[in-house]
Amino acid sequence: MxxxxxQILLESLGREGVDxxxxxxxxxxxxxxxxxxxxxxxxxxxxxxxxGAIHMADGYARATGKVGVCLVTSGPGATxxxxxxxxxxxxxxxxxxxxxxxxxxxxGNDAFQEVDIVGITRPCTKHNYLVKDITKLAKTIKExxxxxxxxxxxxxxxxxxxxxxxxxxxxxxxxxxxxRGYNPHYDPNVKQVRKVAELLCKAxxxxxxxxxxxxxxxxxxxxxxxxxxxxxxxxxxxxxxxCFPGDDPLWLGMLGMHGTFAANHxxxxxxxxxxxxxxxxxxxxxxxxxxxxxxxxxxxxxDPTSIQKNVRVDVPIVADCxxxxxxxxxxxxxxxxxxDACVPKDKWLAQITEWKTKHPLKYKPAAKGGPIKPQSVxxxxxxxxxxxxxxxxxxxxxxxxxxxFFNYKKPRTLLTSGGLGTMGFGFPAAIGAQAAFPExxxxxxxxxxxxxxxxxxxxxxxxxxxxxxxxxxxxxxxxMVRQWQELFYDKNYCSTCLDVAPDFxxxxxxxxxxxxRVTEAKDLDATLKKAFATPKAxxxxxxxxxxxxxxxxxxxxxxxxxxxxx
Amino acid sequence: xxxxLSVLVENEPGxxxxxxxxxxxxxxxxxxxxxxxxxxxxxxxxxITTIGDEQIIEQIIKQLRKLVTVIKVVDLTEVKNVExxxxxxxxxxxxGKRAEILRIVDVFRCKVVDVGFDELTIEVTGTQDKLTxxxxxxxxxxxxxxxxxxxxxxxxxxx
Ligand SMILES: Cc1ncc(C[n+]2csc(CCOP(=O)(O)OP(=O)(O)O)c2C)c(N)n1
Numbered sequence: 001m002x003x004x005x006x007q008i009l010l011e012s013l014g015r016e017g018v019d020x021x022x023x024x025x026x027x028x029x030x031x032x033x034x035x036x037x038x039x040x041x042x043x044x045x046x047x048x049x050x051x052g053a054i055h056m057a058d059g060y061a062r063a064t065g066k067v068g069v070c071l072v073t074s075g076p077g078a079t080x081x082x083x084x085x086x087x088x089x090x091x092x093x094x095x096x097x098x099x100x101x102x103x104x105x106x107x108g109n110d111a112f113q114e115v116d117i118v119g120i121t122r123p124c125t126k127h128n129y130l131v132k133d134i135t136k137l138a139k140t141i142k143e144x145x146x147x148x149x150x151x152x153x154x155x156x157x158x159x160x161x162x163x164x165x166x167x168x169x170x171x172x173x174x175x176x177x178x179x180r181g182y183n184p185h186y187d188p189n190v191k192q193v194r195k196v197a198e199l200l201c202k203a204x205x206x207x208x209x210x211x212x213x214x215x216x217x218x219x220x221x222x223x224x225x226x227x228x229x230x231x232x233x234x235x236x237x238x239x240x241x242x243c244f245p246g247d248d249p250l251w252l253g254m255l256g257m258h259g260t261f262a263a264n265h266x267x268x269x270x271x272x273x274x275x276x277x278x279x280x281x282x283x284x285x286x287x288x289x290x291x292x293x294x295x296x297x298x299x300x301x302x303d304p305t306s307i308q309k310n311v312r313v314d315v316p317i318v319a320d321c322x323x324x325x326x327x328x329x330x331x332x333x334x335x336x337x338x339x340d341a342c343v344p345k346d347k348w349l350a351q352i353t354e355w356k357t358k359h360p361l362k363y364k365p366a367a368k369g370g371p372i373k374p375q376s377v378x379x380x381x382x383x384x385x386x387x388x389x390x391x392x393x394x395x396x397x398x399x400x401x402x403x404x405f406f407n408y409k410k411p412r413t414l415l416t417s418g419g420l421g422t423m424g425f426g427f428p429a430a431i432g433a434q435a436a437f438p439e440x441x442x443x444x445x446x447x448x449x450x451x452x453x454x455x456x457x458x459x460x461x462x463x464x465x466x467x468x469x470x471x472x473x474x475x476x477x478x479x480m481v482r483q484w485q486e487l488f489y490d491k492n493y494c495s496t497c498l499d500v501a502p503d504f505x506x507x508x509x510x511x512x513x514x515x516x517r518v519t520e521a522k523d524l525d526a527t528l529k530k531a532f533a534t535p536k537a538x539x540x541x542x543x544x545x546x547x548x549x550x551x552x553x554x555x556x557x558x559x560x561x562x563x564x565x566x
Numbered sequence: 567x568x569x570x571l572s573v574l575v576e577n578e579p580g581x582x583x584x585x586x587x588x589x590x591x592x593x594x595x596x597x598x599x600x601x602x603x604x605x606x607x608x609x610x611x612x613x614i615t616t617i618g619d620e621q622i623i624e625q626i627i628k629q630l631r632k633l634v635t636v637i638k639v640v641d642l643t644e645v646k647n648v649e650x651x652x653x654x655x656x657x658x659x660x661x662g663k664r665a666e667i668l669r670i671v672d673v674f675r676c677k678v679v680d681v682g683f684d685e686l687t688i689e690v691t692g693t694q695d696k697l698t699x700x701x702x703x704x705x706x707x708x709x710x711x712x713x714x715x716x717x718x719x720x721x722x723x724x725x
């Protein structure tokens with residue numbers, strides 16, 4: 001049977017198991033929108049800005065592990081997604097972006113709403129396509145989904161000209177994908193795994209340094225088993241939080257610029273580092289030459305380009321993190337049994353406990369009657385929810401406090417823009433996660449600056465009854481930048497004070513959401529509880545200490561043990 | 567060190583910009599780049615020469631392999647190879663100088679492919695060194711224009 005391009009697209013999405021798409025219409029995709037009502041299994045969420053659509057698709061993908069999909073028109077619709085595409089690219093999140101394009105005869109003519117989106121997004125997509133031939137459409141969609149979620153996941157964009165959407169051809173969805181130039185390597189080398197097991201056994205001061213790859217490859221169960229069986233302490237990057245239970249005694253906390261004393265000192269004193277699905281970001285390593293300088297470095301990553309990029313690696317392993325962890329657990333059982341020579345880790349763990357007790361994450365508690373401390377808000381959220389919720393964050397101090405003062409226990413419970421650090425990400429990402437899990441409590445921990453970047457999506461949340469909770473830590477500043485100005489730029493607070501702010505409570509109400517304001521510590525818990533129990537989207541604006549800073553802090557370019565403590 | 571990379575790619579729109587964009591976006595440098603179709607339908611070969619330390623070259627090769635439209639990357643510097651470049655060189659050649667220029671053309675086993683009143687266009691093929699040597703020799707007559715293909719290279723058969 002012959003179908004139009006628009007129908008082929010929607011049929012193909014069905015074959016890929018897509019149940020929701022986030023989108024915004026326009027002339028170049030009107031043919032697709034014309035067909036959407038005929039596909040009742042496909043829910044379309046109409047956003048208010050295309051940046052919202054891509055972040056929602058991304059949040060959906062982070063929370064579920066499935067591919068997120070967004071649909072936008074050509075030109076301005078397409079360019080509005082670029083920040084979100086780059087965000088997903090940096091954090092290796094599987095999303096498929098469908099953009100409309102002007103009809104093929106007009107391409108290259110500066111036609112109305114034409115933009116070379118394939119050219120624009122080439123450096124920030126895993127791959128992208130311009131479909132000029134209707135007979136290649138189904139195959140292209142199949143490839144796009146395959147590429148987005150295999151190997152190192154990432155965003156894939158498909159640009160679809162209007163005339164191709166209107167043409168007809170027989171629909172035949174391919175079963176398999178064959179791409180000569182694309183063969184991700186999943187299985188770890190057996191000898192290398194053996195070597196790692198022996199190194200781990202012999203190591204006196206081993207540390208597991210886990211990244212987002214552990215979460216995206218579903219390796220956290222196996223990683224947790226390894227750590228707990230052999231008493232190996234675990235630290236994680238911002239992207240790795242949740243891959244190891246944050247309440248386990250072996251948990252060191254996050255490492256890096258705003259990492260814990262114990263994590264950074266463990267790395268610096270380690271004799272063996274097992275880096276799993278992490279990429280040695282500069283926010284993690286600080287001064288490279290001093291990062292883990294005493295350690296034998298083992299690095300596992302699905303992406304060969306991550307290995308040896310920043311740091312010298314002694315044992316490089318290109319593999320899927322989960323397959324590697326499974327193999328390592330098997331091998332460890334064998335090695336540990338053969339050689340009871342496995343070095344006991346008690347001394348190392350005692351040292352770590354000492355670091356943890358001496359220098360826990362802390363902050364100066366609020367003075368009597370003084371302003372609320374932002375950290376205490378995150379702690380309150382943790383206490384009330386017992387950690388049973390999905391947290392998304394904006395970017396800045398709010399993000400770091402949400403990383404530090406909440407114990408993530410399960411993968412995919414923290415959604416945050418790690419690589420690109422995109423303000424405006426958290427709220428739409430929370431909507432995406434809520435669309436996937438309507439019953440779960442989803443909370444965006446926000447700054448007063450960031451939340452204003454995609455605030456218009458309140459309408460989307462209200463429209464689809466997605467009861468996302470936004471907790472704004474309102475410090476009246478672009479806090480993280482102000483912190484840098486305070487510490488390194490002579491307190492020249494140029495353009496970081498948000499003098500004019502909306503009344504967030506009224507704003508929430510104007511959109512049909514609920515709004516709460518907390519100014520006194522005594523009201524915090526009760527208000528949060530009330531908001532979390534409200535069955536609709538809410539803003540809780542908490543007026544916090546305007547000058548509070550994120551500590552510990554490693555100044556840029558310094559070694560990670562040169563920390564400014566509270 | 568200078569490396570010669572042989573890159574087999576799908577011949578489709580945008581493939582060149584994917585490759586060149588990878589270099590520019592990551593701060594790598596392309597010295598020469600040459601692309602043309604192979605005997606196989608839909609497949610082209612690029613020869614890229616680039617300069618960098620071992621770590622950079624390793625990154626370049628891995629990043630190239632990561633592109634979905636790149637089928638194969640070989641670092642020819644690591645094997646015995648044949649490398650050639652073609653150049654057209656237009657040199658000033660007044661009456662009195664012509665004979666000497668033609669003598670050099672002969673010694674270098676290159677060809678005159680176009681003759682004007684007071685200039686000659688020479689086609690020369692060879693290694694970078696040979697091309698440089700010819701340029702050096704011709705400089706004193708006055709070189710008016712050059713056009714070079716950039717290196718093309720292959721693994722040697724017997725090794
Ligand atoms: C889109 C975007 N623009 C600018 C920045 C730079 N930036 C990083 S943190 C920050 C301040 C964020 O302020 P706010 O959202 O109020 O959060 P706070 O740090 O006060 O918690 C800024 C401007 C960014 N990360 N993203």
